Amino acid sequence: MNENESTAPEPYEPKVVAFCCTYCAYTAGDLAGSMRLEYAANVRVVKTLCTGKIDAVLLLRALEDGADAVYVAGCALGDCHFLEGNLRAIQTVAHAKKLLAEVGLEPERLEFFHIPASAGPLFAERADEMTARARQLGPNPLRRAMREPAGGKLSREPDPHPPLPPARLGKLLRELERAAAVDSSPGASS
Amino acid sequence: MAAAFRDVAAQKDFVVTAEVGPPKGTDVSTLVHHIELLKDKVDGLNVTDNQSSVMRISSLAVCRLILDHGGEPILQLTCRDRNRLALQSELLSASVLGVQNVLCLTGDYVSVGDHPQAKPVFDLDSVQLLQTVGLLNQGKDLADNAMQGATDFFAGAVVTPEADPIEPQLMKFDKKVAAGARFFQTQAIYDLESFKRFMDHARKHDVKVMAGIVLLVSAGMARYMNKNVPGIFVPDPLIQELAAAPKGKAIEVGIRIAGRMIRQLREEKVCDGVHVMAIGKEDRVPEILAEGGI
Amino acid sequence: MIVAERKPLDEIEAMLEGFQRVLVVGCGTCVAVCMAGGEKEVELLAAELRMKAKLRGQPRVVDEITVTRQCDKEYLEQLAKYVDQYDVVLSAGCGAGVQFLAERYDAALVLPALNTRFIGVAEGPGQWSQRCMACSDCILDQTGGICPMTICPKNVLNGPCGGTNHGKCEVDGEKDCAWTLIFRKLEKLGRLDYLRKIQPPKDYSRMTKPGRFTHAAFEQADDQEGVS
Numbered sequence: 062m063n064e065n066e067s068t069a070p071e072p073y074e075p076k077v078v079a080f081c082c083t084y085c086a087y088t089a090g091d092l093a094g095s096m097r098l099e100y101a102a103n104v105r106v107v108k109t110l111c112t113g114k115i116d117a118v119l120l121l122r123a124l125e126d127g128a129d130a131v132y133v134a135g136c137a138l139g140d141c142h143f144l145e146g147n148l149r150a151i152q153t154v155a156h157a158k159k160l161l162a163e164v165g166l167e168p169e170r171l172e173f174f175h176i177p178a179s180a181g182p183l184f185a186e187r188a189d190e191m192t193a194r195a196r197q198l199g200p201n202p203l204r205r206a207m208r209e210p211a212g213g214k215l216s217r218e219p220d221p222h223p224p225l226p227p228a229r230l231g232k233l234l235r236e237l238e239r240a241a242a243v244d245s246s247p248g249a250s251s
Numbered sequence: 252m253a254a255a256f257r258d259v260a261a262q263k264d265f266v267v268t269a270e271v272g273p274p275k276g277t278d279v280s281t282l283v284h285h286i287e288l289l290k291d292k293v294d295g296l297n298v299t300d301n302q303s304s305v306m307r308i309s310s311l312a313v314c315r316l317i318l319d320h321g322g323e324p325i326l327q328l329t330c331r332d333r334n335r336l337a338l339q340s341e342l343l344s345a346s347v348l349g350v351q352n353v354l355c356l357t358g359d360y361v362s363v364g365d366h367p368q369a370k371p372v373f374d375l376d377s378v379q380l381l382q383t384v385g386l387l388n389q390g391k392d393l394a395d396n397a398m399q400g401a402t403d404f405f406a407g408a409v410v411t412p413e414a415d416p417i418e419p420q421l422m423k424f425d426k427k428v429a430a431g432a433r434f435f436q437t438q439a440i441y442d443l444e445s446f447k448r449f450m451d452h453a454r455k456h457d458v459k460v461m462a463g464i465v466l467l468v469s470a471g472m473a474r475y476m477n478k479n480v481p482g483i484f485v486p487d488p489l490i491q492e493l494a495a496a497p498k499g500k501a502i503e504v505g506i507r508i509a510g511r512m513i514r515q516l517r518e519e520k521v522c523d524g525v526h527v528m529a530i531g532k533e534d535r536v537p538e539i540l541a542e543g544g545i
Numbered sequence: 546m547i548v549a550e551r552k553p554l555d556e557i558e559a560m561l562e563g564f565q566r567v568l569v570v571g572c573g574t575c576v577a578v579c580m581a582g583g584e585k586e587v588e589l590l591a592a593e594l595r596m597k598a599k600l601r602g603q604p605r606v607v608d609e610i611t612v613t614r615q616c617d618k619e620y621l622e623q624l625a626k627y628v629d630q631y632d633v634v635l636s637a638g639c640g641a642g643v644q645f646l647a648e649r650y651d652a653a654l655v656l657p658a659l660n661t662r663f664i665g666v667a668e669g670p671g672q673w674s675q676r677c678m679a680c681s682d683c684i685l686d687q688t689g690g691i692c693p694m695t696i697c698p699k700n701v702l703n704g705p706c707g708g709t710n711h712g713k714c715e716v717d718g719e720k721d722c723a724w725t726l727i728f729r730k731l732e733k734l735g736r737l738d739y740l741r742k743i744q745p746p747k748d749y750s751r752m753t754k755p756g757r758f759t760h761a762a763f764e765q766a767d768d769q770e771g772v773s
Binding site for chain 2: 698699700701702703704705706707708709710711712715716724725728729732737740741742743744745746747749
Binding site for chain 3: 124166211213217220
């Protein structure tokens with residue numbers, strides 16, 4: 062339970078982020094919508110092409126930026142449209158949970174679920190489950206600190222390359238240009 | 252003063268050597284007791300060198316103690332703790348202190364001992380160490396410098412007759428002979444037939460081979476060695492024999508087994524002698540020798 | 546390639562104690578391949594450090610940037626405009642990279658985020674094993690491509706030692722005995738003569754640290770007057 066602040070406290074409504082793969086979990090989400098199933102409104106769905114694309118950084122950033130729970134929803138084993146994406150996602154989520162434990166956040170805030178495309182009710186069930194979990198674990202302790210900027214990725218110049226000659230007619234004419242530069246005497250044909 | 256091991260090995264048909272292990276610490280009372288007990292019953296007494304990578308008094312000091320008590324020591328020298336300078340130094344020191352016999356070993360790795368974080372040296376291996384002994388015997392060191400006074404070591408090495416695969420082991424045996432090993436003490440053997448096959452190969456060289464005899468104190472020890480000590484294989488019938496012993500009497504069975512093996516090796520003239528290892532039970536060695544008919 | 550692994554987070558936290566502005570610098574070459582200090586890993590590490598600091602209620606700014614390599618001066622120059630703005634630089638490069646960074650940015654405190662392990666290969670995703678010890682005296686031609694300096698913990702040159710156990714090493718029962726491997730390979734290649742010769746002691750003077758050498762193409766011609 063979080064302590065009451067001196068200003069009027071807002072009741073705690075968990076923010077849950079769901080990374081859903083296009084082919085299975087998101088489709089199930091669509092189906093849940095068509096079936097007019099009710100589930101917790103706390104879940105924000107992020108549609109990814111395949112859960113295999115998800116990097117641990119995305120999951121950690123979601124939690125760093127104040128999400129109370131995050132889950133990755135992918136296809137059932139053997140059903141991934143991209144063959145092994147869901148296997149990679151399972152590994153990524155497992156690794157990210159270890160990193161969360163290192164940091165001092167509860168690993169239970171992060172989870173992976175299999176949600177087949179036809180499983181509308183299961184989609185709703187998982188959404189409710191993670192919201193309940195977020196409620197039970199309490200707000201993400203980083204939420205309050207979220208608004209203080211604490212850094213991010215810096216930009217850098219691209220690596221120095223030797224200057225490229227200007228492209229003409231859509232082709233890089235390096236050989237011809239070099240030949241032309243060397244052989245600048247009139248009468249010499251290219 | 253005891254007879255030189257070199258001479259005894261040349262004259263006797265069947266030589267016997269045993270082992271004493273230096274203590275960890277400066278209290279040498281038990282050690283001296285073992286030296287006194289064994290020095291007249293064996294032709295040579297090995298002193299181990301930080302055996303199993305456990306830090307103890309160095310072999311050289313104990314060899315000197317044996318000489319002081321009238322025994323004939325065999326210095327065991329491993330490559331684990333000393334670089335080539337220290338090894339040559341140690342050999343010169345041994346020679347000056349009266350030690351004439353050296354057993355050259357590569358040595359166990361530091362991880363098996365009680366200082367696993369130590370830096371392992373292994374500047375030379377056992378074959379190169381044997382070559383080094385040969386050079387010192389000729390009055391030269393490894394850097395080809397002439398020395399003031401040469402050593403006169405009787406050098407030996409170890410071999411594992413029951414290694415698997417056996418071919419690289421035999422190739423290494425040949426190399427050790429070429430490098431100057433004149434006597435060999437083998438890893439413990441329990442299978443006479445397999446040892447005889449090894450001896451067929453060994454007889455190609457003019458070296459003395461002493462079969463290793465390790466005292467088994469229990470069936471548990473035999474099983475442990477089978478599982479954990481490379482190159483040792485205690486066959487099932489022997490384990491059963493140990494297991495069948497009445498409680499507390501397994502060591503007597505072990506002594507009988509060891510004595511039996513010694514007797515067989517001697518009577519069938521399989522090899523040139525035995526090297527008896529009874530770690531922690533040095534005071535039972537005389538019984539083993541008696542069982543073996545020595 | 547050089548294989549490294551990230552230090553435990555507690556160790557990194559202990560090094561960063563008291564510092565409020567941290568720059569994490571990644572390296573895009575070897576440590577990126579072994580997933581220890583590349584762009585992704587540095588993003589993760591920086592996120593973790595920010596989260597940890599916030600959970601403790603301590604202010605800490607952690608920025609991250611990854612350069613192509615930390616062992617080439619040209620790439621380190623890209624950090625020039627940033628380094629002064631931070632209390633400490635946490636380099637996720639291998640030991641060489643950390644040192645080069647520290648040399649270039651002399652006034653900055655540069656800390657290592659990784660423990661450099663060895664020169665090795667990838668046996669599978671995420672599985673690295675050592676293959677080379679950089680002994681400056683390669684004998685792989687004679688040992689059938691198997692290195693006794695590296696695979697044998699005792700670097701025996703006339704092997705195997707007495708601890709060989711059915712083809713496994715006495716030091717670690719999971720590891721193969723280098724000399725049994727060499728024997729089998731040379732047997733297959735028909736080159737067992739190497740095993741029959743006594744190999745002399747290794748020349749360790751070639752490994753004297755710190756090593757240094759100049760490529761033949763860049764050696765100055767001392768006897769020539771005037772520069773080309």
